[in-house]
Amino acid sequence: MKNSNTSASAAALDALESRVAYRIAARLSERAETIDGDVAERLRFAREQALARAKAVRTAHAGAVVGVGAGGAALLGGGGGWWLKLGSVLPLLALAAGLVLIQHLHTEAQIEAAAQIDVELLADDLPPAAYTDAGFVEFLKSSPLDD
Numbered sequence: 001m002k003n004s005n006t007s008a009s010a011a012a013l014d015a016l017e018s019r020v021a022y023r024i025a026a027r028l029s030e031r032a033e034t035i036d037g038d039v040a041e042r043l044r045f046a047r048e049q050a051l052a053r054a055k056a057v058r059t060a061h062a063g064a065v066v067g068v069g070a071g072g073a074a075l076l077g078g079g080g081g082w083w084l085k086l087g088s089v090l091p092l093l094a095l096a097a098g099l100v101l102i103q104h105l106h107t108e109a110q111i112e113a114a115a116q117i118d119v120e121l122l123a124d125d126l127p128p129a130a131y132t133d134a135g136f137v138e139f140l141k142s143s144p145l146d147d
Contacts, residue, residue, distance in 0.1 A: 032040070117140065121131075130136050 035043070
């Protein structure tokens with residue numbers, strides 16, 4: 001429902017713009033008949049210059065897009081080559097190296113935590129039956145060991 005309101009308001013706006021444009025064109029046409037020949041000639045000349053500039057801007061804009069593409073290709077070594085391949089693979093290698101480093105550090109932290117628990121258990125005077133107690137396992141899971 002919102003799309004139909006939006007399209008209806010856009011159509012109404014277009015209709016209003018068209019009416020305003022027709023009124024302005026009609027007023028200009030009325031006034032054009034009363035303009036001196038010298039002023040009419042200057043307006044014609046200005047209109048031709050504006051059209052020439054607009055054409056030049058469109059041509060320059062189209063040429064600039066092609067120029068950027070050619071300049072980028074020249075910068076990368078003439079249409080791709082090994083610079084482009086290296087630029088594409090390098091971020092992937094950095095990502096893979098980062099993931100391997102994170103995995104290594106995580107594994108090291110787990111090993112150190114397990115070793116710390118083993119040291120505390122072996123250094124303490126507990127009877128062997130305490131290791132099989134379910135409450136002791138919960139105690140190990142919930143309480144951090146102090147250094």
